[in-house]
Every structure is written in structure tokens, then in C-alpha cells.
Amino acid sequence: MDQNNSLPPYAQGLASPQGAMTPGIPIFSPMMPYGTGLTPQPIQNSNSLSILEEQQRQQQQQQQQQQQQQQQQQQQQAAVAAVQQSASQQATQGASGQTPQLFHSQTLTTAPLPGTTPLYPSPMTPMTPITPATPASESSGIVPQLQNIVSTVNLGCKLDLKTIALRARNAEYNPKRFAAVIMRIREPRTTALIFSSGKMVCTGAKSEEQSRLAARKYARVVQKLGFPAKFLDFKIQNMVGSCDVKFPIRLEGLVLTHQQFSSYEPELFPGLIYRMIKPRIVLLIFVSGKVVLTGAKVRAEIYEAFENIYPILKGFRKTT
Amino acid sequence: MPGGGRCPGCGSSELVEDSHYSQSQLVCSDCGCVVTEGVLTTTFTDEGNLREVTYSRSTGKNEQVSRSQQRGLCRVRDLCRVLQLPPAFEDTAVAYYQQAYQHSGIRAARLQKKEVLVGCCVLITCRQRNWPLTMGTICTLLYADLDVFSGTYMQMVKLLGLDVPSLCLVDLVKTYCSSFKLFEASPSVPAKYVEDKDKMLSRTLQLVELADETWLVTGRHPLPVITAATFLAWQSLRPSDRLPCSLARFCKLANVDLPYPASSRLQELLAVLLRMAEQLAWLQVLKLDKRSVVKHIGDLLQHRHTLVRKAFRDGTAEMDTQEKELQGQEQGQGQGQGPSEEDVGSSPSDLPAGKRPASPALLLPPCMLKPPKRVCPTPPVSTVTGDENISDSEIEQYLRTPQEVRDFQRAQAAGQAAMNVPNPP
Numbered sequence: 105m106d107q108n109n110s111l112p113p114y115a116q117g118l119a120s121p122q123g124a125m126t127p128g129i130p131i132f133s134p135m136m137p138y139g140t141g142l143t144p145q146p147i148q149n150s151n152s153l154s155i156l157e158e159q160q161r162q163q164q165q166q167q168q169q170q171q172q173q174q175q176q177q178q179q180q181q182a183a184v185a186a187v188q189q190s191a192s193q194q195a196t197q198g199a200s201g202q203t204p205q206l207f208h209s210q211t212l213t214t215a216p217l218p219g220t221t222p223l224y225p226s227p228m229t230p231m232t233p234i235t236p237a238t239p240a241s242e243s244s245g246i247v248p249q250l251q252n253i254v255s256t257v258n259l260g261c262k263l264d265l266k267t268i269a270l271r272a273r274n275a276e277y278n279p280k281r282f283a284a285v286i287m288r289i290r291e292p293r294t295t296a297l298i299f300s301s302g303k304m305v306c307t308g309a310k311s312e313e314q315s316r317l318a319a320r321k322y323a324r325v326v327q328k329l330g331f332p333a334k335f336l337d338f339k340i341q342n343m344v345g346s347c348d349v350k351f352p353i354r355l356e357g358l359v360l361t362h363q364q365f366s367s368y369e370p371e372l373f374p375g376l377i378y379r380m381i382k383p384r385i386v387l388l389i390f391v392s393g394k395v396v397l398t399g400a401k402v403r404a405e406i407y408e409a410f411e412n413i414y415p416i417l418k419g420f421r422k423t424t
Numbered sequence: 425m426p427g428g429g430r431c432p433g434c435g436s437s438e439l440v441e442d443s444h445y446s447q448s449q450l451v452c453s454d455c456g457c458v459v460t461e462g463v464l465t466t467t468f469t470d471e472g473n474l475r476e477v478t479y480s481r482s483t484g485k486n487e488q489v490s491r492s493q494q495r496g497l498c499r500v501r502d503l504c505r506v507l508q509l510p511p512a513f514e515d516t517a518v519a520y521y522q523q524a525y526q527h528s529g530i531r532a533a534r535l536q537k538k539e540v541l542v543g544c545c546v547l548i549t550c551r552q553r554n555w556p557l558t559m560g561t562i563c564t565l566l567y568a569d570l571d572v573f574s575g576t577y578m579q580m581v582k583l584l585g586l587d588v589p590s591l592c593l594v595d596l597v598k599t600y601c602s603s604f605k606l607f608e609a610s611p612s613v614p615a616k617y618v619e620d621k622d623k624m625l626s627r628t629l630q631l632v633e634l635a636d637e638t639w640l641v642t643g644r645h646p647l648p649v650i651t652a653a654t655f656l657a658w659q660s661l662r663p664s665d666r667l668p669c670s671l672a673r674f675c676k677l678a679n680v681d682l683p684y685p686a687s688s689r690l691q692e693l694l695a696v697l698l699r700m701a702e703q704l705a706w707l708q709v710l711k712l713d714k715r716s717v718v719k720h721i722g723d724l725l726q727h728r729h730t731l732v733r734k735a736f737r738d739g740t741a742e743m744d745t746q747e748k749e750l751q752g753q754e755q756g757q758g759q760g761q762g763p764s765e766e767d768v769g770s771s772p773s774d775l776p777a778g779k780r781p782a783s784p785a786l787l788l789p790p791c792m793l794k795p796p797k798r799v800c801p802t803p804p805v806s807t808v809t810g811d812e813n814i815s816d817s818e819i820e821q822y823l824r825t826p827q828e829v830r831d832f833q834r835a836q837a838a839g840q841a842a843m844n845v846p847n848p849p
Contacts, residue, residue, distance in 0.1 A: 249803070271829055274822045289822065292808070310803060316810035324819045352789050355642050356590060363587055371559045371591070372574045374643040391643040392791045 244414040248345035248397055248406050252308060253315040256341055259302040259323055260334035268298065271329055287322060294318040298326065302333075305341075312340055312403065343400040347410060349393040354420045358389070362416065378413065385409035389417070433457035492538065493525050499542045506565065507557070513549050520545040520584070527583055540568045540576045547577065551588050556596035558647060593646060597632055600650050601625050604678035606658065613677055616665040619658055627657035630725045631693065637732060638696045639789035640689065648683040651675070652690035660721035667715060692790055699785055700724050700731040736787035 265285050269277035277285045284297045294308040294315070304322060309315035319338060326333040355376045359368040368376040375396075378387040383405040388396040395413065400406045430437050431452035438453040450459040489497075500521050504514040524530050524541060533541075543562040550557040559577075563570050581588055606613060607621045631653035635641050641649055655674050659666045671690060675682040694714045701707040701717055701724060710716070717724075724731060786793065824832065 270832065271824050272822055273824050273828075287822075291818075311806055311808065313808040313810035314806060317808055317812060317814075320810075321814055321819065324814050325822050328819055328823060352639060352642075352792060359590060367578070367581070368590065369559075369574075369577075370643060371645050372570075372577075390791075391639070391789045 243411060244349075246347050246349065246410070246414070248347040248395075248410050250310055250343060250345045250403065250406070252342075252344040253310070253312060253340060254305065254307045254342040255309075255315045255319060255339060256303065256305050257319045257323070257338045258334075258336040259298075259304055259326060259331070260336050261302050261332050263298065263300050263302055263326065263331055265298070265300050268326065268329055272325060287325070289318060289321055289325075292318045296322045298322070312343075315340065340401060342398065343403065343406060344396065344398040345400070345406040345410075346394065346396045349395065349414065349417055351393050351421050352391055353389060353393055353417055355389065355391055357420050358416070380409050380412060383408050387413055389413075393417075431455060431457050431459060492535075493522075496521055496525070496538055496542055499539070500545055503542055503546050503562075503565065507546070509546075509550065509555065513546075513553060513555070516552075517545045517549040520548060523584055524580055529579075529583070536568075536572065537576055539566060540573050541580065542566070543568065543573060544577045544580045548581070548586060548588055551591065554589070554592045554595060556592055556599050558591070558596070560647070591646060593632060593636070593641070593650075594629065596646060597629055597650050597653075598625060600647065601628050601654055604654060604680055606678050616662065617669070617677060619661055623661060624654070624657050627661065627721075627725065628654045630728065631657055631721075634696065634725070634728055634732070635689075635693055638736065638787060640692050640696070642789060643791075644689070645683070645685065648686040648689045649693075651680070651683055651686040652693055655686075655690065656693060656718065656721060659718050663719040667718060694718075697721060697724055699735045700728065703731050703734045732787075735784055737784040 265277055265279075268285050268287075269275045272285075272287065274289060275285050275287045282297075284299045287296045287298060288294070289296075292309050292314040294306055296307070296319070297305040304319065306315055306319045306322065309318050316338060320335060323333045323335050355368050355370075358376060358378075359366045362378070365380065366376050366378050375388045375390045378389055380387060384399060385397050385405055386399045387409060388398075395410065395417075397406045397409050400409070431439065431454065434452060434455040434457065436452055436454040439450050439459055440453045442449050442451045451457070452459060497518055500517050501514055504517055521542065524545065530538070530541065543566045547557060547559065547562055549555075559570065559573060562568075563573050566573075580586075601624060602621065604624075606617060606619050606624075609615050609618050628650070632641070632650060635649050635653060652671070655671050658674065659669070669677075671687055672682055675686075691714070694717060697717050698712060698714065701712050701720060704723070704727075707720055707723075712720070
């Protein structure tokens, strides 16, 4: 992107666009056009949440209505049918790629469409309880792979970085550039930053257990160098995962419908930055369908975030 | 000059604006008393005489505005004027700068960041009013680094919670194309290279729309695509004279910088056009290549919607169903088209099976069509628990032997000594 610094500056920007004050609908946005030419309105986060709360309330109301109707007809089948109706209601709501999946609600369900509820419960359908706690979700079948884990640990004693750099083979120390020793071990292949206060950062592991093992090995090395190192407060600070949905994504469309969460600046970065609120994960979505998820403290957050984003991405699959 | 002031000496109101050399003075015409003496020695009494006072001694309501903020606001206004923006933009940009300055993180930032912040405010204002301004332009005007600009811009958008729409491609095409100096003959631009602005603009817009449809715009910087499209549009309007001209020469003629990715965008666009040309039977027999397809861009653009649908298939669809559907489509189109599509429609249905148009290619972004640079092997499932025993020998391999330590210390000392030896006089 460095070469783009030399892009035409004056020639491009100074000519006044014709009819600048009368914005037309842009040709290239496949989705609904953004409200053009209006005074800028900063986002009110409370507004978006209240809209979603309303949607949830509407969903619940519809579920209740459906349940009441069914219970009037048949008692026993009502229990099963109501669950299926509410589940399918959520399916039709969730299937539209435009509702932002803020809360970790149920994703697409495999319940039959409304209007095809069986009159008698078939032996295959389980007698699920009325409250749809965890309906069967149609998972994407793709599992994000963990690529990097960052963890910290406190060795509990002051360290002399010069000694460590002198007596360890795998250490580098350049106090003018950075105030820590950079140490590397081969198995698991990781890098550690060891500070004179005794705190250590371990990066590069592919799983939580590997990160813990690597941190322990670094602590052992420091121990063998003569310091009374302990292993206190080991904590995973960040986890990065990546996966591929295997279809191209219209990033311009995604930023239009999910503008509160997305940031897409092709002049700066080719990917779209999606800041999911629940779970609090940042996703980098690229046009090739590759997704990078970061900011997680536990593995489940990465999986949850991907399950939340997958239906949204599928919604943009067939757009020209 | 009647201004309501009175001479403190004689009380007359006959004050005259006079200047002593270059210093402006207010003098009483009756007694000659100098009432005020310009900005160098103003005091509160001067202000009482309704003369101008230095800002720092005034009783202005904006005492909260610091010097650096004033400078920034002034810069915002200057930048808006340099870019010749409508007057309404200036006020919005100034408001954004003031809003940003409320945050302590911005107030305590370095001057470099504050200068870049000026550009961010102007950019956000332009984006929200659909004025096509690229970040490259602003960075060049501010002599700023794009990395610094991008960091400050993202921070500002997040801090103020702003909703910034995407760059409007149509407007960008119009302004950018208008800046090409090809619409009038000049000593550097021969007559055969001069082109009509409207024709070039409309053709460029069609080409950019085609690029957007075929995944050449998503995820990329918009400007190189537009440069490539403008070049193709210009070439295709008079191919016989303009085919020998290269992209670099074209940009030099038009007095526009050539962005580095433009040549690869050009190749991608030509590849798309070639695929579309394969669907037209009379072009199929010509066996076009990347140079000769330029002559037929006009025809290809006229039928671009149909051709794209026929030439490409959805990257995720099944191959069998799509091919059958396309064959059916061709025959159906051969009969049901209007006069403009006659030549397109009639030929495919008459051709024997051997001369059928090429089977559709995948409509995917170029990054998905290229083979992966390196195949990432799936990592083996690790059975590490994190609590294994760590053998001493494994740790020993990371420690230096005493001999190594001595050697290393000696080498370090020698290196230090070599550095400390003073240069001979």
C-alpha cells in the first residue's frame, strides 16, 4: 500500500464535482443506499440496542401468540408444535442476513417451516420442553483454527537482564531498542519477552496448553540461570483464530447493513473490521472469504463469534 | 473618526485615525493627545476606547480555546479553502475539530498528530456530504504519512462514534476523469489523442461498473482501477491511433500520476473483457488477445449485462446445473431479444455444438482465482496438557557453557575496545 502514497494529490481532489450538492443514488451499492447529504449524526449506541430489544420483544410476543393459538386446538401436540413454531419463527427472523446478531441468540434452526406442523408427533421428534432454551442450531461446520496465543506470567523476582543475555544461548537483549530480553525456544515454537521486573509475555503458541508449557519452560531456563523464579498468575491475554468460509463476500454491502459494527476503508486496509459486541471480538473479514478473529480470552469466544458472523456472511453470498 | 470614543485629555470626541510611520494611532484633533497607539501597547483603557486589543488581553468569551486549538481551527479553514470546498463544509469540519479536542487523548497528542487531525476532520466532512476526496490527496497536502493518518483517522472515528459512509465511486470517477488533461489540444497532446469529455466519462463509468461487478474493486484502493478504466475508455474510443500508447505514457500526457497497481488492474480488466468477448460468436472467430479486444470494448460494454451473466458463473454453484441453465438461456435469448440484441441472440442458436461459446469461468475475486502461494498444512492435533515434566537436558540446550560465556565476554570486550579507540588526528 506504500506506493499509494504517490497517488495523484492535487489533480484528483481540487476539481469540484459536478452537482456536488445534489447527490444521486450511487450505482455501485447493491444494498439500500446510504442516506446521502444529510447532516452527520453520531451513533447513539443506546438507539441500536433499543431497536434490537424491540425486535426481541416482538419475537417473544409472536411466540406467545402462536403458543396461545396452538394451545386452544390440541393440548399435547401444542407443546411440540409451539416449540417448532417459535423455533421456525426465529429461523425466518435469523435467516435474513440483515438483522445484526448482537446477542448470542439462537442461529438458524432445522425446524419445519410454519404451516407444515405435523398433527401428531412423529416418533422421531423428541419431546422438548416448551421453553426453547437451546434449539438445535445449524452450525456452519467450519471450526476456526487458533493461530496465536498471548499469555503473561509473573516470575516473582527481579531479574538481571544482562546476565540472562550473557548466559543464555537463545536470548537477545538490546537495551537501546527495547527494555526486555527476547528469548525463543523450539518446542513449542514460541517467543518470550522477559522484563527486569520479573514479568514475562509469551507469544506464538497454537493452543492454551502449549502456551502454558512454553511459559513454564522459560521459567525453568530463568531458574537454571540462578534466579529464584516462580510461576505466578499465568493468564491468557489474547487468542487469535482464523478460518475460511470458502465463498467471496461483498464487503461494500456488509458495511452498509452493519455500519454500527463495521469499518471498511479500502484505501487503508483491504479487509473489513467488524467489532462484535457479544462476544467482544474483532473480526477481520476479507473479500476472499477468509476471516481472522482476535481479542478473545477463551477459546469459546472465538467459536461463538464465528457462529454469529457466519449467517451474516452467508446473507451476502449471492449478491451480484 | 467618530466611534464613540472621547479623548482622555480634553474630552473631545474628535478622534482621528492617523498613523505614525507604520503604527496606527488614534489622535485627538483638538489637543493632539494620542489615545491609542496600535497593538503594541494596548491596555484595558484602550479597550475602553473601543479600539482593538490583543486577543490575550481581551474579554472574549473563548478564553477556553488554547493557542494550539486556534491554530488547528485556522488550519482546518485553510485546508477547506485550498480544496475549494463549499462554505458549509468549513463549519462542519471546524465543529468536528472542536469536538475532537474535547477528548484528553487528542489534547495531549503530539503536534504531528494534531496536524493530521485537521485532515481527518476535513475528510470526514467530505465523506458525509459525498464529496469524493481520497486520503492520498489529503496526505500529500499535509505532508503526512499515510500510516499516521490512518491511525489518527480510525481513532477519531471511534472516539467520536461517527458514522462515515464509504467513498462514492461515481463521484470519484467524475472528478478524477475531469482532471485528465486530454480534452483540449496542446503542444504536448496531439490532436488524435484529444477526446470528448462526456464520451470518455460515460465509458469510464461503464468500465468501472463492470469492474465492480466482477470483483475487481472490492478490497482494493479505488483509484488505480479508475485509472485503468479511463485508459481503456480513452483507447477504445479511437483504437487505431491510440493502441500504441502505453499506460505510463497516457498518464504522462494527461498530467496525472500513475498509481503503481494500475497496470495490474488493467490486466485484470482486460482478462474480464476477453472472457466476455468469448461469448460473442463473431468475436470468437477473431481470436482476440489483450490488445485487439480494445477495439471491441464499445460492443462489449453495450451488451455487458448479458455477457457477464453468460461468461461467468457463480463461484459456488454446481457446474452441471449451471451449464444446462446457460445453454437453455442462450437458446431462449436467441428468440426473445429485442433489436439491439439481435446479432447477439441469433448466432449462438445457429452454431453447431463444436463452436459453442466457452464454458463459463468462475466469477471470483482475483485473490481466490490465483493458486495459493504456499499450502498451509493443517496442524496435527496436539496432545499437550501444559503440565508435562520438563527434562533438564531440554533446558540445558538453551544455556551457554562456561567456556562459551568466557569467549562471548572476550568478544564483547574486544568489540567495545575497537569502538572506543579514538581516531588518529
